Amino acid sequence: MALDDIYKEVILDHYKNPRNKRDLPGAEVSCTRNNPLCGDEITVFAHVDDGTVAELTFQGAGCSISQSSASMMTEAAAGRTVDQTLELAGQFRGMMAGEVEPDDDRFGDLVALKGVVKYPIRIKCAVLAWDVLQEALQDTGRATGAQPHAVG
Amino acid sequence: MALDDIYKEVILDHYKNPRNKRDLPGAEVSCTRNNPLCGDEITVFAHVDDGTVAELTFQGAGCSISQSSASMMTEAAAGRTVDQTLELAGQFRGMMAGEVEPDDDRFGDLVALKGVVKYPIRIKCAVLAWDVLQEALQDTGRATGAQPHAVG
Amino acid sequence: MNTFDVEAVRRDFPILERTFDGKPLVYLDSGATSQKPAQVIEAESAFYRLHNANAHRGIYTLGEEATEAYEGARSRIARFFGVEDASRLVFTRGTTESINLVAYGWGRASLGEGDEILITEMEHHSNIVPWQLVAQATGARLRYIGLTDDGLLDLSNLGELLGDRTKILGVTAMSNALGTITPLKQLVDAAHAVGAIVVVDAAQAAPHMPLDMDGLEADFLAFSGHKMLGPTASGGLLAKRELLDRLQPMFGGGDMIREVFHDHATWNDVPYRFEAGTMQVAQQVGLAAACDYLDALGMEAVRAHEVEITRYAIDRLLEAGAVVYGPKDTDIRGGTVSFWYHDIHPHDLATILNEEGIAVRAGHHCAQLVMRRYGTPATVRASFYVYNTNEEVDLLVASLARAGDIFAS
Amino acid sequence: MNTFDVEAVRRDFPILERTFDGKPLVYLDSGATSQKPAQVIEAESAFYRLHNANAHRGIYTLGEEATEAYEGARSRIARFFGVEDASRLVFTRGTTESINLVAYGWGRASLGEGDEILITEMEHHSNIVPWQLVAQATGARLRYIGLTDDGLLDLSNLGELLGDRTKILGVTAMSNALGTITPLKQLVDAAHAVGAIVVVDAAQAAPHMPLDMDGLEADFLAFSGHKMLGPTASGGLLAKRELLDRLQPMFGGGDMIREVFHDHATWNDVPYRFEAGTMQVAQQVGLAAACDYLDALGMEAVRAHEVEITRYAIDRLLEAGAVVYGPKDTDIRGGTVSFWYHDIHPHDLATILNEEGIAVRAGHHCAQLVMRRYGTPATVRASFYVYNTNEEVDLLVASLARAGDIFAS
Numbered sequence A, B: 001m002a003l004d005d006i007y008k009e010v011i012l013d014h015y016k017n018p019r020n021k022r023d024l025p026g027a028e029v030s031c032t033r034n035n036p037l038c039g040d041e042i043t044v045f046a047h048v049d050d051g052t053v054a055e056l057t058f059q060g061a062g063c064s065i066s067q068s069s070a071s072m073m074t075e076a077a078a079g080r081t082v083d084q085t086l087e088l089a090g091q092f093r094g095m096m097a098g099e100v101e102p103d104d105d106r107f108g109d110l111v112a113l114k115g116v117v118k119y120p121i122r123i124k125c126a127v128l129a130w131d132v133l134q135e136a137l138q139d140t141g142r143a144t145g146a147q148p149h150a151v152g
Numbered sequence C, D: 001m002n003t004f005d006v007e008a009v010r011r012d013f014p015i016l017e018r019t020f021d022g023k024p025l026v027y028l029d030s031g032a033t034s035q036k037p038a039q040v041i042e043a044e045s046a047f048y049r050l051h052n053a054n055a056h057r058g059i060y061t062l063g064e065e066a067t068e069a070y071e072g073a074r075s076r077i078a079r080f081f082g083v084e085d086a087s088r089l090v091f092t093r094g095t096t097e098s099i100n101l102v103a104y105g106w107g108r109a110s111l112g113e114g115d116e117i118l119i120t121e122m123e124h125h126s127n128i129v130p131w132q133l134v135a136q137a138t139g140a141r142l143r144y145i146g147l148t149d150d151g152l153l154d155l156s157n158l159g160e161l162l163g164d165r166t167k168i169l170g171v172t173a174m175s176n177a178l179g180t181i182t183p184l185k186q187l188v189d190a191a192h193a194v195g196a197i198v199v200v201d202a203a204q205a206a207p208h209m210p211l212d213m214d215g216l217e218a219d220f221l222a223f224s225g226h227k228m229l230g231p232t233a234s235g236g237l238l239a240k241r242e243l244l245d246r247l248q249p250m251f252g253g254g255d256m257i258r259e260v261f262h263d264h265a266t267w268n269d270v271p272y273r274f275e276a277g278t279m280q281v282a283q284q285v286g287l288a289a290a291c292d293y294l295d296a297l298g299m300e301a302v303r304a305h306e307v308e309i310t311r312y313a314i315d316r317l318l319e320a321g322a323v324v325y326g327p328k329d330t331d332i333r334g335g336t337v338s339f340w341y342h343d344i345h346p347h348d349l350a351t352i353l354n355e356e357g358i359a360v361r362a363g364h365h366c367a368q369l370v371m372r373r374y375g376t377p378a379t380v381r382a383s384f385y386v387y388n389t390n391e392e393v394d395l396l397v398a399s400l401a402r403a404g405d406i407f408a409s
């Protein structure tokens, strides 16, 4: 059954028991973004210390794919340098574009999201958290994040 | 040949030798209108004296149908009362809509325009002069006529 | 037609032959866009094959045919809404463009500080954002009629919201997120009593129930052809004639002018002055065929069919433990049913239903204020039309159980 | 294709089988709108039969197919103009809407007193009236590049017309009234040298000659699908990406927003923030098929075919004693030939030609400033495309003689 590819146990587990889902007081870096199609929303908080993502948490609401991806991301990225994290983001994107073969060591639970590739419209859900993280890290100056072009 | 219906000799004669095509200094009534599709333009001038169209002239440029119709109109309408003229306009419109059987006595040369009914898009050419006349007579207050809704 | 023969209707819709992994398409997203009967598809392509030319321009026979087809469509579509004077119908791409035309041509042109625009929290973004832009550009104030817990307009404080300062009331005839049919006549009367004009968003109502433009006494009424069996890019704005005479054109260009000089131009007659450039000729011809199709079914019969299926769907969904938004009484709602099933996120639910060939929408339905009002970021929405059956509802409900299993595991 | 097989092309156009009183259609009004090959008609109707759903909205497979078709069309059409980044293409109904989008989203949003907009007397009303409205709304000054007696832009005083105050230059790539191909690259360079942006009206050029958006360095480029073998209601606005980031949205509504609050909204990404409401999905899919068709012919071959027929037509018309407007040199003109035959009014001539099945346009061609410049209220215009032949030109010229007889009598 095709649905097994997407609703794997590990995904549902991260969805129901999200890791690192909390505010991070005093975070140097934070960013919020939503998916305009569906309203899924993710905020990422990070302590960046000497070029390293020392601690990484998230808040948000949305579907199992967006929320589990965020949860897995906080596990996979924490402790890496900013550059390594951005590289990982690129590789994750590559996996979701069907271009990069995932590597268990680096990806950990994230490998489970590979099945989402077969559901093109859900890919945006899977990469949302990574978009936010990337934006947060690239743009440490802004505290409130990436809401573009407000009216008025 | 169908074209004989529209390009009758009398039409071409009025086109080439228009009657009453001149300005009318001191006209109480005048109005200009054009056909936005094609740019045909007619100005009508009238001396209205005691409820009668004492004198009627036109100026304009355009196709054989619009210009001959104007020329014929100046002949058919002059000397009638304003009410009679407006009635004639209504009958002419009726003929061009294929609803009124023309009556030689009242219409004179105008009967020749009946063939235009077969050319729907040219009907507007035939009635243009009558539109202008009607507007001029209904609206004796305005000197410069019916250009509606200028910008700025 | 006395009895509604849904099987005969279904045979007219080629797309219903599609299968996905062997499962037939169960299309429950007509609220987003309707499917098209062969008659409409053929009307549009016959126009290209036989009569295509630029309308209002050519002196040749083909050009006359195109003009007749286009203006014939205008009369036909106006008549669908009970309007005999075709010049009261301005063609647009659909509801969004129609509302924006009023927002630019009336709102921006006439509002200022101290004026108010009143809309409802039930509106689609297309009847909110244009008014926000008007408010920002003119200094007018944008106010909202709220919603009751049952998904109705909260009219308890209407007397406070609607007053001399109110110049425009914008209201949907039927909510695309809740299904609610609004008490339009009451609102129109109240607005007219204070001198406000009423802009009705009929995107959802026009396809699904009889609408009588003049019975409603609406000032402007916007609709989308693509939601009522017509082609994409068809639709329009109906108006009282005297308001069109005062509406300012939004777009400048060809065919909307009478004369052009270096520094200014004069306008063509109504409605042409609002139709700048080459319009969606073939599409409006297709929409006229859609009006023929719907009128042959009879809009009362269409409404009755949808009431039946909606009643059935709501009952079955509630039985299955779903939370259904909006009113449950089919007298005051259309066939658009928003719900949550257990705590399965709408996206997940839609993906699982899709595996069964079932097409439902999941999201905020361009009605974020409604979502926020009821404290949810999204719902699943099943919306029914002439080609849907109770059997399809059964399939939907059976598939919900399956989704429950996956998320319970 | 190396040699241009016009008979094979003609077989693709169902409408060319039409006869009028036994006389085959001779369609010489492609400047107004082109005819459609079966491939385009089929692409649009296949979308309805197989993939119809609202793009960008559905999570289900059909919705993904519709989104892919729509976004695939965006890439395909952008590529027709040499543009790889599809987000640089905003879909619109055509040239008029595209130019108005720039006029509202850039002109009104950024111009003021002291600023100047420079256009040419050769423009179609669609590239004049929107700028008049901008000038009136903002206090900017509208100026004109004049025309030479030969039908070219008079650039002798360009240095005086174009300066620091010039913020926008609007210019057609090919005149629809005179056929003139303008020296775009020279104008773009001159405009950029003073910091003005350039809005190119490619309505006539896009169908008839290779156009390389980036080679031209145009800032905005507007085109109409219906003139390039595509459906009515298809078309778009191409832009430099960084300008789209700064362009203000014109329409508010669904799908163009990111988030909507009571008092304001935030915008979606480029190009979606300019596409409010349900768009002309099926029509843009049809236009992509038209781009396939044209690219299979090869735009160089299309241009060569038209140069040949235009050369032939001008020679035959001049021989017959017609007065031909615009340049006679086919290197600097397209296949749009405006003329007077003797002193027969264009309307009369068009009616007489129509009796022979020949469709030409008579009128001001939405270019009243051109008409006034050359002292005529109207011309007859024959405009050629991929399906026209020299034999059709012969028929045209033979019928002129007949008209001469009627009016000489």
Ligand SMILES: Cc1ncc(COP(=O)(O)O)c(C=O)c1O
Binding pocket: C254, C276, C277, C278, C279, D031, D032, D093, D094, D095, D096, D097, D124, D126, D127, D172, D174, D175, D176, D201, D203, D204, D224, D226, D366
């Ligand atoms: C040069 C030119 N610009 C603009 C337009 C307007 O195009 P559309 O009517 O498709 O908006 C036309 C077509 O009539 C044209 O020829």
Ligand SMILES: Cc1ncc(COP(=O)(O)O)c(C=O)c1O
Binding pocket: C031, C032, C093, C094, C095, C096, C097, C124, C126, C127, C172, C174, C175, C176, C201, C203, C204, C224, C226, C366, D254, D276, D277, D278, D279
């Ligand atoms: C109530 C309502 N208003 C407006 C719209 C916008 O219609 P369109 O996208 O056809 O412009 C819709 C459709 O999504 C709707 O349901």
